[in-house]
Amino acid sequence: MATASGTPRRPPTLSDVARLAGVSVATASKSLNGRHQVKAETRERVISAAEQLNFSPNVLARNLLSGRSGAIGLVTHDLEGRFSIPTLMGAEDAAGTGKVSVLLCDARGDALREQYHVQALLGRRVDGLMIVGARPDPRPSLGPLPVPVVYAYAPSEDPADMSVVSDNVLGGRVVAEHLIACGRSRIAVVTGDATYGAAHDRVAGVRAVLDGAGVGLTGEPLYGSWSEEWGRAATALVLAQHPDVDAIVCGSDQIARGVLDQLRESGRRVPEDVAVTGHDNWEILALNARPHLTSVDMNLEELGRRAAALLFDAIDGQVRPGTDVVPCRLVPRGSTGPRVD
C-alpha cells in the first residue's frame, strides 16, 4: 500500500534499533526507558541508534500490554455552539499537560449517534469518557460502563454519576447583589425558554437575594426564547406594566442585546434610568453592545479543566460521584451603575 513517493514504508521498530546497536530488544527497551540495569556505554549506543533511525516507540503495542490506552474520549453535543468549545479547551488543556490524548466525537444532540460513538471509543479502549452537553439540563445517564464517565455542562440524571455544572443559582445571586449595590430596587427579569432548568435556577438566585433585601421582584419573570427579538418584545411589556422599572436582569447576552435596543428606542438611558445585565459573557455580544454589557461569566474553561481532573482521578481509582458545581463570576461593565435621576 501507499507506494507514493513522500510517504514510505513501515516505521522502525525496537528490534531495528536493537539490531543496529548490536544488542537484544530487551536491552534496547531498558536503555530507552531509563531503567538503570544497563551499562552507560551500552545505553549511549542504543540511544544514538534510535536517533539515527528516528525511532519512536509504538504506543499501541505498549498500551496493548499495559491495558490502558492513555486516551480519553470526548463526546460533544454542541460543537458549533459556543458553550462546548471553552469546556473542550479546558479539557484538552488538562489532558495535554499530561500524556493523555483526546479522541473527539460530535454527537450533535442525537442519542443514537452518541451511543455509536461511545461504543467506538470503548472499542479503542479509552481510559475514560467525557460527555459534553448542549444545554445545562440533566440528561439520561449512559449507565454503568467499563470506564469512568464524567458529564460536563449537562449533568447526568443519576446522582451516582460524576457531573460538573455551572452554578446558575449563584449567577442569579451575583447579579442581584450587584444591582442592589447599585441602588436599584425595581428589578424585572426577562429570560429564555421555560423548559430550561437553568432559566429557573437563575431566577431563583435573583429572587432569593431580592427577598432577603426586602426588595422583591418587580412583576413576574418573563419566559420566552433566547433571542434578541424576545428581548425587545419583553421589554415593551415590562415598560408598559412597570414604567418605573430601574433594572432588567436578562437570562442571556442575546436577550440583553434586544433589551438594550428596545430601551434606547423607548427613550430610556442605560444605565442612568435602567440597568441591564446579561448572562454568558459572550464577548462578541457584550463588548459590541452600547453601553458594554455587564454579564455573568460561567468559567467554562475551568469547568472543562475540573471535569478532566475528575476523570483522571477516577481513572486512577479515586471516584468522586456527585455533581461538582463551578462558581461563576460577575463581569461589571457600562450597562450597570448607580442611578441618575
Added chain:
Amino acid sequence: MATASGTPRRPPTLSDVARLAGVSVATASKSLNGRHQVKAETRERVISAAEQLNFSPNVLARNLLSGRSGAIGLVTHDLEGRFSIPTLMGAEDAAGTGKVSVLLCDARGDALREQYHVQALLGRRVDGLMIVGARPDPRPSLGPLPVPVVYAYAPSEDPADMSVVSDNVLGGRVVAEHLIACGRSRIAVVTGDATYGAAHDRVAGVRAVLDGAGVGLTGEPLYGSWSEEWGRAATALVLAQHPDVDAIVCGSDQIARGVLDQLRESGRRVPEDVAVTGHDNWEILALNARPHLTSVDMNLEELGRRAAALLFDAIDGQVRPGTDVVPCRLVPRGSTGPRVD
C-alpha cells in the same frame, strides 16, 4: 488498580467469548468478522456469547496487527477562534461517516507545541495528520513525515505538500460584481492587517473586477486591523476624502460593523446612500447588524471536509500534492442593494 465500585475489571477478550461458546479463538474471530468458513449454528452461538459478555473487540490489538491505527491526528492552532471550528466540524464529519477516529490537539500557534503534538500523534501511529492554521497565510512545512499531512486554512509553504485554502481572490470578485450589479461606481476598500496575505488577495479580486468594468477603485485600499474601531476610523477617512463614495468593501464582518456605525452617525443611509459588505459571514455579527450585513461565506465546513477527503485518499495511496482552493459564496442581505438618491 481501580477497585472502585462502578468501574470494575478488564474487558472481556475474544478468548473469553470463545471459551463461553465452546470454540477456539480462531473460530470465534471468523464468526464475528463474517468469514463464511463457519457453520451458521456455530456463528450464532459465538455471537450470542459475545453479546452476553458485552464483548467489543480491542481495536488496539487489531491495529497492531494491521499496521494502521484507523485514526487521524488533528492539530489546530485556533481552537478558541471561530475559523478552525467549522473546519474541524467538516473534518470530523467526513471522518465520522467512515471508521476513523479523530485525535484532537491544540497547539495554540506555538511551533514547539505543534512539534510536540505531532511527535505524540506519530507515536500513536495515526494514519495521517491534518494541520489547521489560525490565519490564512502560508506556514512552514513540517517536512517529510512517515504519514500523509494535509494543511487546512493555512497552506504549507512547500507546494509539494497538500493544502486546502479559501479562495480569497474570488471573495473579492463576488463582492465587486455584486456591487456593480447594484449600480455602485465609487467603491472604497477598508480592510485589516496588511501582513495578512488574504487581505491583499481580497483586494486584488475587487480591483480586477472593477478595472474590468472600467470603474476603478475609489482611493487606495486602507489597511489597519480587524477591529470595529478601525472600521469606524477608516470610514471617517473615506468620507473626508471621498464624500461621494457609494460603497465600502470591508475585509471582515468585524470591520463592517464599525463601518456601519460610523456611516449612521455621519448621517449616511445604508444601503440607500452607501452599500457595505463584510467577509466571513459570521452570523452573530452579520445578523445583528442594522441593516443585516451582506457578507462572504468561506464555506469552512466544506473546506474541512475536502481536507479530510484529501487526507483519506492520500492514506489510501492517492496523493494529490498542491493547493486545493475552496470557492466562497456571497450572502446578500440588507446592507447592499440599489442606490436611492
Added chain:
DNA sequence: TTGTACGCGTTATCAA
C-alpha cells in the same frame, strides 16, 4: 468446518 500456531511491537520476568 474447526483448531493450532505464529506474528504484530512492546515490556517484564527471570535466568545466564
Added chain:
DNA sequence: TTGATAACGCGTACAA
C-alpha cells in the same frame, strides 16, 4: 549487565 522468553488481544495461514 545482558538476553531469551512470555505475555498483551487479535487475525490469518495452514493443518486437521
